Amino acid sequence: MSTTEALAETLVTRPKRADARRNYEKVLAAAREAFAEGGESTALEEIARRAGVGIGTLYRHFPNRQALLEALYVNEVDEVCRSAAELDGGDPWEELNGWFEGLMGYFATKRALASELLNYLDHDAPLFQTCRVSLYAAGEPLLKRAQEAGAARADVEFSEVMQMVFAIAKVPTNDPGQTERMLRIALDGLRYRPEA
Amino acid sequence: MSTTEALAETLVTRPKRADARRNYEKVLAAAREAFAEGGESTALEEIARRAGVGIGTLYRHFPNRQALLEALYVNEVDEVCRSAAELDGGDPWEELNGWFEGLMGYFATKRALASELLNYLDHDAPLFQTCRVSLYAAGEPLLKRAQEAGAARADVEFSEVMQMVFAIAKVPTNDPGQTERMLRIALDGLRYRPEA
DNA sequence: AACTATACGGAGGGTCCCTCCGTTTGTCAA
């Protein structure tokens, strides 16, 4: 079990009774499915219906809409973090670039969820902070390695780059190539060297 | 009267009777005020109340929430475009940079409106398209001049840069300096020269 | 002053988020 999953259990307080655990999973699965279909902002009633549980049950497990989205988010973050761990040994700049591209591609398929979550994104939510920590732990070494190799400028923080990439991922567009181009421009900013 | 203002009159079909015109202005003013206060997503009922008109009156002038936001947006866009027209003769790179910074600073004070609008931002809404045209007409010459002066790379489209900047403006953060740093990184991407 | 097109205002319908609470069910000890 990964850090963020363990964290999810602690903070979201997963239920204990067998039927409760079952329903928790059913709701999460239904939500994942609903959001994967890109259905703009799916109503919680609809998710409960899909899961075959009452709306009250849904709210027993997730105190509000944001909590449900966050639980979903924790899952997704874990997956992305794992993908960073798999990288190593290649060209630092290519790895960094590749990881961010993968990140974008990943969010592209989950645009509905991502876009709604990014709206909630404020620096106060504790669960979000810890997710960021996981994400940073996964991605920061990639930046650092690129910086040490002289492939990326040294005067930028990973957090800044991360937020920039998220911002671009959030741009609504029908043309996925355009998002990719924006990302490339922004990341090229990492290679620009201010004349000292 | 500017292009976009004229367009607003055409598309939003400004009312004609004296009391109607008065109420139109009152609603717009109330909305501007409400959004300037940063009140997350102000209810239309609240705006009608502020304006001292019934909710029905508000909807007579603005068929839905988005229409009201768009009308507000048209005003703001005009102002930003005018600021670009005032620039000329200085260093092309500085002017381009300065304009984008001004754009960001401007949206920083209207975050609630901007953020909600950027969510609606899809390439279908005709009014939005024309606003983009105005914005491009104002900003594109700045980029082109910078490119011709060799201060910005030639292989980027203004539309891409614009969307990138909007994306960054949209990032919710308490620290305005951070937004500024992200913008600087992204814009430095314009100065990066791919090794040919 | 009377008339009419125009505009006003708010009741109410629909949707969605969420709460409350009576009912059901899993779990465990006897």
Added chain:
DNA sequence: TTGACAAACGGAGGGACCCTCCGTATAGTT
């Protein structure tokens, strides 16, 4: 197995919000 109870279920309904409809009021005209 059975009885008891904490835990969980489900859905009615409250509240907020967006928007529609339509009876009432009024600006502008004759």
